Amino acid sequence: MSVWILTPRRILWDVVCIAEVIVSVVVHLSYGLSVFGSAVWIDVMSTLSASRPQSRRHAHARVHPIVDENGENSKFVADDDDDDDDERATTRAVKQQHVEGFGAHVLEGHHEKPPIVLLHGIFGFGKEKLGSLSYWGGAEQRYDRILVPDLGALTSIHDRACLLFYYLKGGTVDFGLKRSQQFGHSRFGRTYEQGHYAEWDENHPIHLVGHSSGVQVARHLQHMLAEKAFPGHKTTSADWVLSVTSLSGAMNGTTRVFLDGICPEDGQTMKTISLLQFLRIGVLFYEWLDIPALKKYYAFGFDHYNLSWHKAGMSGLRDTMLGRSGPFAARNWVIPDLSIQHAVEVNKKLQTYPNTYYFSYATKHTRKVFSQILPKSFLGTHPLLFLRALQICLWRHPSHLPPPYDVYRDEDWQDNDGALNTVSQLYPRIPIEHPHCEIGTESTNDEVLQPGIWYYTTLQADHIYFIVNRDRAGVHFDLLYDGIFQRCHTQMRRVLKCQPVEAVKSLCNL
Incomplete structure (x- = not known):
């Protein structure tokens, strides 16, 4: 009888936890992308401004x-x-x-x-x-x-x-x-x-x-x-x-x-279902892709783990994702x-x-x-x-x-x-x-x-x-x-x- 009473509560609690994780992921991802987008926008506008004649002083109020x-x-x-x-x-x-x-x-x-x-x-x-x-x-x-x-x-x-x-x-x-x-x-x-x-x-x-x-x-x-x-x-x-x-x-x-x-x-x-697990997967995939333009613009700092595709290969990606190696496993x-x-x-x-x-x-x-x-x-x-x-x-x-x-x-x-x-x-x-x-x-x-x-x-x-x-x-x-x-x-x-x-x-x- 006690199991029947506790099971719905447990299910409800798990649903609430998953919902909270989803909300956290969306909020943090949105903010991260907004900062990244702002940086790109600033650089683009700076480049355009540099190519234009300087405007009058009051335009910079x-x-x-x-x-x-x-x-x-x-x-x-x-x-x-x-x-x-x-x-x-x-x-x-x-x-x-x-x-x-x-x-x-x-x-x-x-x-x-x-x-x-x-x-x-x-x-x-x-x-x-x-x-x-x-x-x-x-x-x-x-x-x-x-x-x-x-x-x-x-x-x-x-x-x-x-x-x-x-x-x-x-x-x-x-x-x-x-x-x-x-x-x-x-x-x-x-x-x-x-x-x-x-x-x-x-x-x-x-x-x-x-x-x-x-x-x-x-x-x-x-x-x-x-x-x-x-x-x-x-x-x-x-x-x-x-x-x-x-x-x-x-x-x-x-x-x-x-x-x-x-x-x-x-x-x-780390907990099995959490914001950090989503972060871990995203970071490992980012490091594995190793896109030079992106890495030059923003880096998580794990170069000494050799996580890129041309060093780790598919097996390396698999091992890090499964928690067998890499900075998160260690x-x-x-x-x-x-x-x-x-x-x-x-x-x-x-x-x-x-x-x-x-x-x-x-x-x-x-x-x-x-x-x-x-x-x-x-x-x-x-x-x-x-x-x-x-x-x-x-x-x-x-x-x-x-x-x-x-x-x-x-x-x-x-x-x-x-x-x-x-x-x-x-x-x-x-x-x-x-x-x-x-x-x-x-x-x-x-x-x-x-x-x-x-x-x-x-x-x-x-x-x-x-x-x-x-x-x-x-x-x-x-x-x-x-x-x-x-x-x-x-x-x-x-x-x-x-x-x-x-x-x-x-x-x-x-």
């Missing part, structure tokens, strides 16, 4: 927001390019007043600004991909000495860190003999004939700014530098990194991976790296180093309605993220499974930005909390910025508010990136002058 005292867009006005340049200059002058409290810090005997390296997140892309479209919404054009590497849209955190090292230093990417044997891919990858910052060392450090999973790439790279993990480079150290800035960073994993199709039992394997890709269970293991070895400055901008787009955490608004949340934001609010760890770490509580993981739980973005905290300080709430005039401490603040925004579409964030986009870049370009000495923390508070609280 831009619409920009006027922000009221509460930070809300109250109206929009159109200005020409000269007025827009004046406004940007004024904004930068105001931000410069904020950062003057840090003092002008330069490396002893070295007066050149260290480069700022922007590290994209999942499905992200660098300067070489998607034509003229910018993952960072054009933020990299606001200042000089900013590098935007392409690290692969779905490659693992470790593989991205390896690629990043050789992108900067130059040479042939070496993923390591042991790791290549463990995960079944080639040991060596692409070759950079000339590093983008070949002089990189302890006396010529870099600033790393990572969005989403990009911050874990930054932390993993610094760990590998400290461990001298790159063959032929025996003088590396953690001091090669001067600062790490996290923007919506996935430092402690996310419950979203369980909604997308990762099993909560281990945080690694679980050597980014989604499993973002599970809470994996974050616990990784954070046991990733350190917060005493000579590096750390900053974190967490994002939250939820609010408490009576006793339930819910998305802040439907219209204010990106359509790609609203469904997941609601699901993350409602997700509960299965009661029959052990918690992912000792003090795990569901209620701590409900606030989110549509992709990551806000609690994960603040600072490294599981399995142990790293040194941290919240800017703007408990700070006093006697406190000073020090290396080896995560200074964090929380912004009201969804996960992609500050990337791709610059117009969506408006003036807040300029304030955020101006603050980050100016801090990097002025804070360049390892021994920081004792300055009041009020300057920092004004910078972080946008």
Whole structure:
């Protein structure tokens, strides 16, 4: 009798799950195609514009927001390019007043600004991909000495860190003999004939700014530098990194991976029917086709697995589709790296180093309605993220499974930005909390910025508010990136002058 009662429920539940997967596939595929189409459209229009005579100045008038005292867009006005340049200059002058409290810090005997390296997140892309479209919404054009590497849209955190090292230093990417044997891919990858910052060392450090999973790439790279993990480079150290800035960073994993199709039992394997299974099939087929024009325009980053048809053949496609080989079978890709269970293991070895400055901008787009955490608004949340934001609010760890770490509580993981739980973005905290300080709430005039401490603040925004579409964030986009870049370009000495923390508070609280 009980079986007869439960069977219809089970069938209904399976139907709901399949329907949810279909909706997720349609939404994510539509968004991906729209971004790809936008990139193509921008390039086509740029080509056409370049072939035409320059139009009069007023034809380039831009619409920009006027922000009221509460930070809300109250109206929009159109200005020409000269007025827009004046406004940007004024904004930068105001931000410069904020950062003057840090003092002008330069490396002893070295007066050149260290480069700022922007590290994209999942499905992200660098300067070489998607034509003229910018993952960072054009933020990299606001200042000089900013590098935007392409690290692969779905490659693992470790593989991205390896690629990043050789992108900067130059040479042939070496993923390591042991790791290549463990995960079944080639040991060596692409070759950079000339590093983008070949002089990189302890006396010529870099600033790393990572969005989403990009911050874990930054932390993993610094760990590998400290461990001298790159063959032929025996003088590396953690001091090669001067600062790490996290923007919506996935430092402690996310419950979203369980909604997308990762099993909560281990945080690694995929459910049979899930969004990730559709993604896996599409990616493998894309890699197997290996169409040069498409791969040059957008790449998932799995070239070291030799998945193309002329290397793998039909048998290779069959084996990867059946889960016998390839990055998904080996679980050597980014989604499993973002599970809470994996974050616990990784954070046991990733350190917060005493000579590096750390900053974190967490994002939250939820609010408490009576006793339930819910998305802040439907219209204010990106359509790609609203469904997941609601699901993350409602997700509960299965009661029959052990918690992912000792003090795990569901209620701590409900606030989110549509992709990551806000609690994960603040600072490294599981399995142990790293040194941290919240800017703007408990700070006093006697406190000073020090290396080896995560200074964090929380912004009201969804996960992609500050990337791709610059117009969506408006003036807040300029304030955020101006603050980050100016801090990097002025804070360049390892021994920081004792300055009041009020300057920092004004910078972080946008």
